[in-house]
Amino acid sequence: MSSDLVRLARSWLDQDPDPDTRAELAGLLESGDGDGLRERFAARLEFGTAGLRGELGAGPNRMNRVTVMRAAAGLARVLGPGAHVVIGYDARHKSDVFAHDTAAVLTGAGLRASVLPRPLPTPVLAFAVRHLGADAGVTVTASHNPPRDNGYKVYWGDGSQIVPPIDAEISAAIDAVGPVSGLPLGSPDDPAWTTLGDDVLEAYLKAVTALPLGSARDLRVAYTPLHGVGGATLAAAFAAAGFEAPAVVAEQAEPDPDFPTVSFPNPEEPGAMDLALELAGRVGADLVLANDPDADRCAVGVPLPGGGYRMLTGDELGALLGEHVIRQTSGGDRLVATTIVSSSLLGKIAAEHGVRYAETLTGFKWIMKAGGGLVFGYEEALGYSIGSDLGLPVHDKDGIGAALVVAGLAARAKLDGRGLLDLLDDQARRHGLHATSQLSFRVADLSLIADAMTRLRTAPPTRLGGREVEAADDLSAGAGGLPPTDGLRYHLSGGARVVVRPSGTEPKLKCYLEVVVPVTGEVAAAREQAVRDLGALRTDLAEGLGL
Known part of the structure; x- marks a missing residue:
């Protein structure tokens, strides 16, 4: 076992505040597990435009309290004292711990931290940044990654994910951070540390229920949050908008960081939607909806004419939602956008309706930079951001808002004796x-x-x-x-x-x-x-x- 690896591991152990990862690392050292140490110390998680994401465990190549505290310290150095950061988190293992460590580091460095009151969807955090006029936001989530993973995503003051060169500035600042045991830390009773109430969530619900939903409401929905944090927020949004409460997959209704009913908690993965489709058949659902674990993505299934259901692709739903938003809004300055890996159909729909269109690099951080007047953006990986009045309430993908709007669209089609597949056929005939x-x-x-x-x-x-x-x-x-x-x-x-x-x-x-x-x-x-x-x-x- 390399003496350099042992030295790095012991140095890490000296600063690690987490008894779980301390025990893990001490066990590797005691057993002389050189391979285990190399996996954790021969590389490190790189901070980029997606922030940090990786497997939980000890060392710089894992997600842990030291990695998170270093990231928070780097962010604090870039923002400077007095800056205000909103912090959210999902229900994965250690997410709440990482969120509170972030608040402790930020307030210890002279910044203000506002922490969401409980695990909530990522779009609520993105909304909160602009709603509260914060300088930045952090959410602790690994989205639809496997249960052993977690992540750390940073938003800037416009409520969208960071893009270059901010990511490089934060990464360089992280590199300059010394041992986290030497960082000054704030506490929840510090005046600069605020635990938010439900006001932000209520403002978010008001914003998404004001999206272009139409007036039709007769719709039977089967829904799954896939063991994530979207269930309660989606139910509240449906109730506020006047929809019937969805039938929810009972086995997947509550947040569970182990995701016991799915091999991979991503609605695009084979088998992930089986329970939701089975429920849809039992209740005769007109629409099947799913969120990924942090509820920033939305998946949709529709009934087939001969019986059964099929899931729409991200591009099919993107074309339907894009045209719906265009038809439900007005103004020559409207812009719709998607990425270079998504279907080219949205561009043809935009041209048909005289609306501006843009293609960006992959990722919502780029879609949100497409230009002013953005009323709709999507990426094929089930990410959608929907707005009205020449703007977006959430400057990121929003699985709750998308679910509401597609429910409104499906209810209108049902009122006309049609379904979403009929609307897709209409688009195919035209384009x-x-x-x-x-x-x-x-x-x-x-x-x-x-x-x-x-x-x-x-x-x-x-x-x-x-x-x-x-x-x-x-x-x-x-x-x-x-x-x-x-x-x-x-x-x-x-x-x-x-x-x-x-x-x-x-x-x-x-x-x-x-x-x-x-x-x-x-x-x-x-x-x-x-x-x-x-x-x-x-x-x-x-x-x-x-x-």
């Missing part, structure tokens, strides 16, 4: 059927992703899925005026498109596929053709990437 899919490769060794990207850059494909590659963009060069990012985009014949990029939060290489099939007869026939076309693209990409 062609836009079908999207993903191909993801999870790896244990990140060098495999770098090697795959290098292969694509040195030997770019000329055909994919039987289509000519008409143009290719290396996004690392800042294509189309976008900030540089590690990714490749291929424009194929027939309006098809492929984007390949490493994930920013997981050890994955992600490929985003889109085909456009003209509708000359039945929409169902175009859908069948799109399935074949996407399958051909997946096959060629899998072979070309070699993963």
Whole structure:
């Protein structure tokens, strides 16, 4: 076992205030587990535009109290004394501890901290930053990551996630922090430390129930918060908006950091929605809704004509919500936005209605920078932000607000004797059927992703899925005026498109596929053709990437 690893571990142990991680680290040292120490100390979690996210445990390559206190101290140095920070947290393991450690470090450094009263959805924190006029916000969450993970996300004074160069400034400030045992710490009875009441939540509910919901309310909904924090807030929002209370999956209704009924707490993962779809069938639901564990994402299922249900893709829901918001609002300055990996359909809908449209890099931190007059933004990974009156109440993705608006849209369609699938067919007839899919490769060794990207850059494909590659963009060069990012985009014949990029939060290489099939007869026939076309693209990409 390396003497350097032992020295680093003992130094960490000396400053660690958490008895759990102290015991973990002491056990590794006592047993001489060099591999375990290397996993924790040979690297560290990097603070970036997604903040911090990783597995719970001891050491700089894990999420723990020392890592969080260092992050809070770095944030305090960038903001300076007197700044006001709002802090929220979800119901994962240690989230409440990390939130209170953050408040202690900030108030100890001369800042003001306002802590949400209990585990609440991430969009409530994003809303609170602007509502309270704070300088920044922090939420402790790992969103839909596995149970062993946690994370730390930072918002700036505009209520949106940080973007460069702020992330680099905070990261550099974190590097300059000494042992956390030497940090001055505030306490909950400090005048600068406020534990908020329900006023902020009530203001948030008032804002989201003022979204363009329409007037129809006859709708039966089946819902799951997937063991997360969205259940109570969504129920309150539905009640305030006048909807019938959803039928809730009992096994997943209460927050549980172990997520016992799902292998992966993400509504996009196979099996995650099984209990909700089963409940929908039992109660005859007109709509199936799900939030991810911190309730910033919204998933939607719809009944099929022949029985059963199917989940909408993020792009399908994005197109429906985008057109709904456009139809329900007015003004020439309206802007709708999505990302370079989402469907191109929103751009065609915007053009049809004379509304401005923008594409951004992946992530809501970029969507929120798309420009003034933003009334709708979405990303294909089930993230939606909806506004009215030429603005957004939440400058981040909001799974509660999205659930309300899609319920209003579905209720209006039901009143007309139609469903959301009928509205999708209407869009396909006007603009062609836009079908999207993903191909993801999870790896244990990140060098495999770098090697795959290098292969694509040195030997770019000329055909994919039987289509000519008409143009290719290396996004690392800042294509189309976008900030540089590690990714490749291929424009194929027939309006098809492929984007390949490493994930920013997981050890994955992600490929985003889109085909456009003209509708000359039945929409169902175009859908069948799109399935074949996407399958051909997946096959060629899998072979070309070699993963």
